[in-house]
Amino acid sequence: MRQVVDKLVTSIGRVLIGKDEQIRLAITCLFAGGHLLIEDMPGMGKTTLAQGLAAVLGLSYNRVQFTSDLLPADILGISVYDRNRGQFEFHPGPVFSQLLLADEINRTTPKTQSALLEAMAEGQVTVEGETRPLPHPFFVIATQNPLTQSGTYPLPESQLDRFLMRIELGYPDPRSERELLSGVNPRSRLAEIKTLLPAKQLLQIQQHVADVKVAENLVDYLQRLVQFTRDDPVFYYGLSPRGALAALQCARAWALIHGRQYVIPEDIQAVFPTVAGHRLRGAGECANQDGDVLASLVLNSVDIL
């Protein structure tokens, strides 16, 4: 298992230099069967990461560039009258794929954003009164710019909650950046990436994740973490049970990709910021704090024992 993941990481690492940790987290998210939100400034490699993941996993893949004039029908599909046959024919939109890359999701209007909602939550879409199932597996990898950027519509909390993880890429370290600047543009290597993990195997791994053992006292630990976010006045609101479930699922996947059949506290700690970060909002003095800061505050306040 470890080798498989390592291979995936090196492969994507060739196009996204120096971000192995984030790549690993992204893979964890997909193994845990959740949707991924990548947030960072423009030009940090969000799209590259998404494309790399799609390529490595060999999934049928569609990309939608979200713009402010994008309409729900542009994603879900539309029925068009076929004159020859004299009836309406449904033209499926880009959402009918195994991996949907929703690029710059917060550039579009809430109306279009919410069109994705049902798809992400239910694995199906309802167009013109007819419910159509989506392929399996179905992932959404969305990228977004930080909200401080102009021309963005913040995702509502309900939609943020649909994403299992949110990761930030951050600037590369100087060595990676040098490598990036001195070599060829790594993006051109995207085409060279081969499929390493076929969809069937991915589904198997997803089942394995559920089998990873979580000891009683780790559940206690997680409960204490969650309870802290609900009790402490630093938080405007606490983590939902869905958030707690997400953290557990991701910790399992994280343990699995590190070749363990059981979860240790460090697994929870490793995934907690990405799982909880976008689900927490600070209050009082911490009102404007980043989610990651809040998450590490939780981790530094609650002991594992």
Next chain:
Amino acid sequence: MTSPVWKIHRNGLFWLLVAFAAVIILHADHLPNWILLAAFVAIIWRIQLYRSAWRPPSRLIKTGLLGLCLAGLVAEYGSPIGLEPMVALLVSAYLLKLLEMHHRRDAYLVIFLAFFITALDALFDQSIGNTLYIIGCLLLVLAALLGLHGSDGNEGQLRPLGKAMTIMAQALPLMLLLFIFMPRLGALWSVPMQQQSAKTGVTDTMSPGDFSRLGRSGELAFRVSFEDAIPSQKSLYWRGLVLAEFDGRTWSRSSLSRFQDSNLVQWYGDPPKSWDQVVDRKGEPLTFSVVIEPTQQRWLYALDTPKPDSEGVGLTRDYRLISAHPLRSKKQYRANSWPEYRLEPQGLSSQHRAVYLQLPEEFNPRTRELASRWRKSVSGDPELVSRVMALYNSEFVYTLQPPLLGKHSVDEFLFDSQRGFCEHFAGSFVFFMRAAGIPARVVAGYQGGERHPDDYLVVRQYDAHAWAEIWLEDRGWVRVDPTAAVAPQRIEQDLQSVLGDETDFLADSPASLVRFRHIGWLNQLRLQIESLNYNWALWVLGYDQIQTAFLRNLLGDNSPWRIALAMIGVGGGLLLLLGLWMLLPRRSERSRDQLDREFLRLCQKLEKAGFPRQVGEGPRDYTQRVAGSRPELARQLVEVTRMYETMRYAGETPDARTLARTIHSLRINRSG
């Protein structure tokens, strides 16, 4: 006008306003009514501001309101010196600030002001009921402070109050500690109270009407506990003031300097003065202790003839007790009294005689004439006295509603109206005696008191009384109470038994429970409350009297460093207990699990070597961190961690003993 940036949230405002109202109500009895009205308006305005229905006051309006308040205060009080105008000023500032709450810091200011104003109320009233109300106010203000920090989102409406109660409960041990050990400091400053006259009780002058005014008040004057049984009612003459100077209408104190003896006050602990020799005390003294309400004056009350038994109390030349300082708060003092005494039997010096025979020339010719006529027709002074008493006994009426008297007040009283209260009788009697050439003086104080079932005496304002003392050859000063001749029940029982039906009795204390003492259960309740308040005054307010002795018993000696040490010791002990209490549950939870206990042992071991585990640091991260700085331990640490993790998290059968052995074998030397 810039719009406010910060907006208080709903729950925060709710508690702030509740606290505000409570603080205003706390001071309501000594604030002018228009401030109460203004406070009400301020609350409404604040609520409307929150609902964005009204606009915040503009600068012009604010200046106007400030001006109005200042003008109102000047109109109400005149001089700004004094406690009440200052409190009123602070309260008006407080309610104006409520309208000006644009930032969080303004809200803080409002809350801190509320704390201060709440505490100020203790200067006015320290009774048990009021103290409880002050504590309630503090609780609400604390809740407001907590409410300010919360948010509407995840808290219930009542949560700040619950939290405030917890905080108050936590502060309780500290409060007790400070109460017991903290030395009481005297006031560094004193501010005159505005309402003194109403609360003073007996004043240092006596004009017709003064004592009947007191007869309308059921307010407490003082309480007395006797070491032995309480003496009979008719011997309870509480001597307070001696009035020797008469100007035709008003009796007033003759200044002590006219005695021309040096050292007119003999303080407790001083060696006896020369004039102490002229009193002849016989028999066993009565020992009693008095808790007196604040009067803003210096004189104290005691039975004849007293000697002080407390620090800061002195005996004056005219044989009454005074305090070294005006009574700004309740005071407790002890004294001894010798009911059998002879005062200056050897004779009066000519100066004294002149003082006690002084009479204004141009008043009361009829009395003077009668006095000199009777003087000639009797054989001796005692006979003259009994003749005057017989006169009072024949026609006179004792009443709270005497008719008004004109210029020759004694004449009109003796010959025309013949209706009066104790001051009329005492005043006219002394006048008559002086006119007949017998040295005499008016003594003012209280007579009697109500026996509480708990064996102490409650003396109220309506017990105020005035009587006479005359000087007789070979006998010295003798107490003569002309009131006793007119209304013996007044002396043997109390005022109510004489005047209970008169409408003026207790007219100034309409809610006083004394009024209802004929209703059994209500009277019982009144006595209970009374007893509670007395014990409160004795043990809590009067604690500084007991403190010295108490600390001496407790600590062996009460030097400051010992007290400080005891405070630090007890406080430290409490904190330690608190710390243990906070740690213990978690410890015991941990000890339930052997594996965790072993892991904690490892943590302790590593901590000793200089690597404490951080909060939230997992075993693997921790041992890796240590191994990073101490590579020689890396192999063992990895092994221990692997063992712990597999047993703990992977569901392998726990084998605490092996783990313990491995951890035990781990040798770490400090220097590394």
